[in-house]
Amino acid sequence: MNIFTYEVKSQARSFLVWNVALLLTVIIFMGGVYPIYAESAQDILEMMKGFPEGFLEAFGFNIACLFSYGGFYSFSYVYIALVASIMAVIVALSIFAREKKMKCLDFIFTKPISRPALFGIKTLASLSIVILSNIIYSIINLVVYYLNGQDSEMAGRFVLASSGLLFTQLVFLAIGVFLSTFMKKIRSVSGIATSVGFIAFILTALANLLEEEAMYFITPFKYFDPLTVMEEGHYEVKYIIAAIFVISLCMGSSYVRFIKSDVHAV
Amino acid sequence: MYAIETKGLTKSYGKSRGIIDVNLCVNEGEIFGFIGPNGAGKSTTIRTLLSLIHKDSGVARIFGLDCEKDREKILTEVGYLPSEVFYYDNMRAIDLLNYSASFYKKDCTKRIRELSDALELDVHKKIEDMSLGNKKKVGIVQGLLHSPRLIILDEPTSGLDPLMQQTFFELIQKENQRGATVLFSSHILSEVQKICDRVAIIKEGRIIQTEKISELQQNSYKKVSFTLKENTLEDFQMQGAARIEFQGNSVSFIYRGDCNLLLRQLSNYTLLNVDISEPSLEEIFMHYYAE
Numbered sequence: 001m002n003i004f005t006y007e008v009k010s011q012a013r014s015f016l017v018w019n020v021a022l023l024l025t026v027i028i029f030m031g032g033v034y035p036i037y038a039e040s041a042q043d044i045l046e047m048m049k050g051f052p053e054g055f056l057e058a059f060g061f062n063i064a065c066l067f068s069y070g071g072f073y074s075f076s077y078v079y080i081a082l083v084a085s086i087m088a089v090i091v092a093l094s095i096f097a098r099e100k101k102m103k104c105l106d107f108i109f110t111k112p113i114s115r116p117a118l119f120g121i122k123t124l125a126s127l128s129i130v131i132l133s134n135i136i137y138s139i140i141n142l143v144v145y146y147l148n149g150q151d152s153e154m155a156g157r158f159v160l161a162s163s164g165l166l167f168t169q170l171v172f173l174a175i176g177v178f179l180s181t182f183m184k185k186i187r188s189v190s191g192i193a194t195s196v197g198f199i200a201f202i203l204t205a206l207a208n209l210l211e212e213e214a215m216y217f218i219t220p221f222k223y224f225d226p227l228t229v230m231e232e233g234h235y236e237v238k239y240i241i242a243a244i245f246v247i248s249l250c251m252g253s254s255y256v257r258f259i260k261s262d263v264h265a266v
Numbered sequence: 267m268y269a270i271e272t273k274g275l276t277k278s279y280g281k282s283r284g285i286i287d288v289n290l291c292v293n294e295g296e297i298f299g300f301i302g303p304n305g306a307g308k309s310t311t312i313r314t315l316l317s318l319i320h321k322d323s324g325v326a327r328i329f330g331l332d333c334e335k336d337r338e339k340i341l342t343e344v345g346y347l348p349s350e351v352f353y354y355d356n357m358r359a360i361d362l363l364n365y366s367a368s369f370y371k372k373d374c375t376k377r378i379r380e381l382s383d384a385l386e387l388d389v390h391k392k393i394e395d396m397s398l399g400n401k402k403k404v405g406i407v408q409g410l411l412h413s414p415r416l417i418i419l420d421e422p423t424s425g426l427d428p429l430m431q432q433t434f435f436e437l438i439q440k441e442n443q444r445g446a447t448v449l450f451s452s453h454i455l456s457e458v459q460k461i462c463d464r465v466a467i468i469k470e471g472r473i474i475q476t477e478k479i480s481e482l483q484q485n486s487y488k489k490v491s492f493t494l495k496e497n498t499l500e501d502f503q504m505q506g507a508a509r510i511e512f513q514g515n516s517v518s519f520i521y522r523g524d525c526n527l528l529l530r531q532l533s534n535y536t537l538l539n540v541d542i543s544e545p546s547l548e549e550i551f552m553h554y555y556a557e
Contacts, residue, residue: 002368010356103352107408110316111369112341262319265309266350 003118007095007125014094018087019133023140025083029076031144034069041067058205069150070230073161081168081221082201084137088169089193091129092176095122096254097186103266115259123251126173134166157230164224164235171220171243172196174250181254181261217242267330269294269416269447270315275324277314284310286471287324292449292464294329294415297442299462299479300451301551307471308451309349312420315449316346328416342370345414349421351405353393359404360389363411370412381407384437385430398425406434410441417441417448423457435461455551467551489545490528491518493538504531509552520545 037044048056066075099105108118141162145155175196180186200220207215207222216222216239223239270292277284285307292298302308313319315326317337326333328340353362360378367374382389385403393404402425409417417438423431439461442448452458458465459479466476490507494515502510506523515538521528532540 002365006365098354102354104354106318106346106348107353107366109318110341110344110346111366112338113369114338260320263313264319265313265348266352 003113003121004125004128007098007122008128010098011091011094011125011129014090015129015133018083018090019136022080022083022087022133022137025080026076026137026141027144029079030069030073030141031147033076034072034148037072038067054209057211058209068230069145069148070154070158070161070227073158074225074227074230077164077226078201078204078221081165082197084165084169085172085200085220086190086193086197087133088130088172089176089179089196090189091126092173093180093186093189093192095126096177096180096258097183097189100180101186101189105263106265109263116255119255119258123177126177127170130169130173131166134163134169137165138162154230157233160233160235161226161229164226164229167224167235167240167243168220171223171246172200174247174254175220177254178250181257220246267294268292268327269296269329270298270449271325271327271330272311272315273325275311275314275326276322277310277319278322283307283471285314285468288468288471288473290466290473290476292447294447295442295445296463297438297448297450297461299458299465300449300468301453301455301458301465302468303453306468308453308468309420310471311468312346312418312449312451316341316344316418342412343415344418345409345412345416346418347405347409347420347422349424351401353401353404355394356392357394358390358392359387359396359407362393362404363389363408366408367411372412374411377411377413378407381410381437384433399427399430402426403430406437410437413441413444413446415446417446418451419448420451421453422450423452423454431457455546459546487545487550488521488525488528489518489543489549490521490541491516492532492535492540493517495536495538499535504528509549520549 066072099108109115138159142155142159145158146152150158176193179192179196183192186192203215203219204221207219220243223243224235225239228234228236268291270290272288272290275288275290276286278286288307288311290311300308300311310319314321315328315333317333317340320334329343331340333340357365359382363374363378363382367378378389381387382403385406387400387403387407391400393401396404402422406422409419419438423434426434435457438448438450448461450458450462462479464476464478466473468474494517497515499512499515499517502512502517502519504519504521504527506527507519507521510517510519528542
């Protein structure tokens with residue numbers, strides 16, 4: 001457990017910063033913007049009619065349901081997921097690529113702990129951070145939901161929709177682990193994480209614009225779409241399978257590389 | 267049972283050579299030198315023993331255990347100091363040492379204090395703010411803090427000043443007196459000469475000689491130089507003579523063979539001066555590399 005404690009402790013500052021960012025995003029969108037937005041629905045609708053359809057689609061403006069709480073959360077979710085995905089990749093890179101980045105692989109790999117155990121503990125540390133972050137996120141999200149005077153009958157669905165962020169983060173955590181183990185050099189953790197987050201964001205905009213179902217499969221922000229949960233009460237199975245496939249592929253290949261790879265002198 | 271035993275140990279890096287058919291036997295309790303220039307295969311051998319890299323073929327055992335299959339069991343008994351030390355950023359030396367100690371099921375607090383005191387290491391300083399020499403000291407303490415049965419040192423003295431090198435050698439000799447086996451890899455022959463019992467010379471991935479330091483220096487090789495009284499010598503050849511160098515009317519070489527034959531050969535010349543002495547390990551080593 002020494003490694004677990006060390007990894008979790010060393011993530012404390014980053015955890016704090018990214019959770020504040022995540023919570024601020026949801027509080028600003030759902031606690032600050034939504035009430036004003038809902039009140040000015042008619043004016044905004046008129047204004048949006050002036051925008052090209054492609055522009056509205058690319059940025060996730062679904063006029064039909066934008067004024068419902070679920071609809072607005074779904075629109076905001078892309079931006080929340082952007083912050084959350086960057087955070088998840090940072091967690092994975094910081095924990096799995098720490099020794100590679102600091103050139104101290106010799107130190108950890110000459111300690112009496114097996115490589116599978118080391119991989120397992122690092123995975124557990126990453127999961128703990130992401131899960132704890134999502135518990136805080138879900139609680140705050142639910143508090144904001146009630147503060148907005150939303151229907152308590154739909155609260156169950158909203159909690160499920162909220163939990164989509166955890167599953168999305170798990171996908172990005174796996175992508176981060178994959179990058180940590182396969183990239184030869186890790187120069188900037190935040191640089192790589194931001195790039196991954198923005199690629200996912202751009203893919204989401206493209207998928208919204210093209211409305212091609214095939215595109216959704218390579219768009220992790222779409223796997224756990226809150227609007228589907230709010231309207232139908234469940235996630236779409238095909239995207240759950242896609243997420244499981246991405247996670248399994250990334251974690252499986254990373255595990256094999258972590259176990260088998262040679263550690264060369266620096 | 268040997269502390270270290272390899273048989274036909276081979277590792278290549280794709281098309282480039284690593285080590286070929288390395289056979290080593292290091293007895294428990296000895297200080298074993300492992301010498302060769304950079305790129306000869308010293309680090310590859312060590313990294314294979316530590317299971318940092320995976321062998322292509324052959325056998326590698328430490329205390330009779332397989333280096334890959336019994337890796338964790340072996341590593342509880344091994345202390346390793348790499349040639350270049352790198353540790354985690356934002357960590358004080360004491361935190362790194364405590365973290366390192368947490369991997370062994372024993373209390374290393376007293377040993378950390380003893381070693382840090384002996385090396386005059388300020389353990390409360392951040393590692394990233396330390397000089398190369400002090401980082402190396404952290405490496406030495408973290409390699410020895412659990413009183414390992416086998417100490418593997420890969421070019422250990424780089425960055426240490428001569429006084430600290432002396433302290434380091436004394437520490438290693440104390441560890442050896444306690445019963446620890448030491449594998450000492452270096453390209454600085456004088457330091458190997460100083461503390462090792464036996465030495466293996468590695469050249470282009472192959473072990474070319476394993477001998478006792480004393481035998482290597484005293485019994486086999488002679489450094490010979492002679493000066494002719496009058497004319498200069500343009501050619502000199504003799505079986506057993508190597509690294510023959512001409513300077514004016516002087517000739518010098520390393521000789522291995524029957525000393526009577528040597529004297530008979532020298533008696534053919536009218537000599538002004540002759541000097542037959544023990545060569546340094548460095549000169550013997552260069553002889554191996556010239557072959």
